[in-house]
Amino acid sequence: MTNNFSNSIVLNVDSYKSSMFKQYPPGTEVVYSYVESRGGADSVTNLGLQTFIKDVLMKQVTKEEVEYAAEFWAAHGEPFPKEEWMYIVEEYEGRLPLSIRGLDEGLNVPTGTPVATIYNTDPKCFWLTTWVETAMLRAIWYPSTVATRSLAIQKVIKE
Numbered sequence: 561m562t563n564n565f566s567n568s569i570v571l572n573v574d575s576y577k578s579s580m581f582k583q584y585p586p587g588t589e590v591v592y593s594y595v596e597s598r599g600g601a602d603s604v605t606n607l608g609l610q611t612f613i614k615d616v617l618m619k620q621v622t623k624e625e626v627e628y629a630a631e632f633w634a635a636h637g638e639p640f641p642k643e644e645w646m647y648i649v650e651e652y653e654g655r656l657p658l659s660i661r662g663l664d665e666g667l668n669v670p671t672g673t674p675v676a677t678i679y680n681t682d683p684k685c686f687w688l689t690t691w692v693e694t695a696m697l698r699a700i701w702y703p704s705t706v707a708t709r710s711l712a713i714q715k716v717i718k719e
Contacts, residue, residue, distance in 0.1 A: 573694055
């Protein structure tokens with residue numbers, strides 16, 4: 561099973577998230593999530609969201625990608641929202657019905673401040689918010705950590 565979906569949001573998720581679409585209560589229409597630094601420093605330098613959106617989330621999901629992902633998740637014994645992903649492919653031409661907002665990149669904010677929010681804009685895609693949340697957390701965590709530490713080092717050098 562080979563693929564060229566190395567940057568696919570359909571595959572860029574922790575295993576437990578693949579079953580979350582089945583765990584929401586009936587009637588769920590909107591899921592809202594946010595990203596924040598939970599600790600390690602008094603403040604965090606926000607970085608990474610724009611690159612993640614451009615490189616991952618703006619890529620159109622394809623039918624072939626969904627078919628491959630369905631095989632992948634089946635091989636791992638995990639459920640996969642294939643019909644839901646196909647709805648996105650067919651209804652939105654593979655574009656994700658999400659609203660994402662973030663603080664300015666490079667902004668240094670107190671730890672615990674939400675730096676980005678995400679929610680679904682189509683009630684049929686309520687599950688998509690938490691699907692993307694994990695990848696978004698990872699995409700922001702590393703560059704923000706490097707930027708935060710770099711700023712701290714820069715302050716020490718200046719002193």
